[in-house]
Amino acid sequence: MIRIVLVDDHPVVRAGLRALIDGQDDLTVVAEADVLDAAVAAVRAERPDVVLMDLSLGEGVAGGVEVTAALRALPEPPEVLVLTTYDAEADILRVLDAGARGYLLKDTPPADLFAGIRATARGETVLAPSVAATLVRRSLPGSTAITEREVEVLELLSRGLGNKEMARELFVSEATVKSHLSHVYTKLGVDTRAGAVAAALERRIIRR
Incomplete structure (x- = not known):
């Protein structure tokens, strides 16, 4: 039996997932959580195979x-399988870097979700097609993919921060921020801050 903890802040979503998952002979939801402390407590108490x-x-x-x-x-x-509505590049990179085993979207068919949970429990990587495409695109020879630091710059840009404020947030000099902005403009084919944010949103590098 594969033991699962659900982490989601919407009770209705958790109830729906529990009903679906518990309908499988080899899967069972052993706990639910909606915030960090509750998730850590649930994992310590239940020792699940997978956290959704x-x-x-x-x-x-x-x-x-x-x-x-x-x-x-x-x-x-535990192994962690992300199940979310977001497929922005920033989200994908950060949560995989944090140790998630897989990344699925909430429009995944139930059968594929069940298969993903089982694969995650076996220690396999599970990726939604759009997520896999994003990672492949970044790894292609000659790729001009935005770096993780440049993603951070774009997110700060989208919040309306100026160079001095971004330097403070990132613990770098203003000259370094200007260098990152120059690279971002080149990669996105834009020449303004507003254009960079618009292009990053359109390409799902960041989300609103």
Whole structure:
């Protein structure tokens, strides 16, 4: 039996997932959580094989990336499978870097979700097609993919921060920020801050 903890801030979503998953002979939901502390407590108490993780857990609380990192840092960490509505490049890179084993979208058919949970429990990588395409595109020879640091710059740009504020947020000099912006403009084929944000949103590098 594959033991699963659900981490999502919407009770209705958790109830629906539980009903679907518990209908499988080899899968069972052993706990639910909606914030970091509850997720860590559930994993420590239940020792699940897989944590099914949403990325957005509400305003003002740790998101799925932070929760994933915390769970993977435990002495006996579970495998983490992301299940979210977001497929922005920034989200994908961060949560995989935090230790998630896979990344699926909430429009995944139930049969594919079940197969993904089973594969994750076996230690296999599970990726939605659009997520896999994003990672492949970044790895192609000659790729001009945006780096993780440049993604951070774009996210700060989208918040309306100036160079001095971005330098403070990133703990770098203003000259370094200007260098990152220059590279971002070149890669996105734009020449303004607004154009960079618009292109990044259109290409799903960042999300609103």
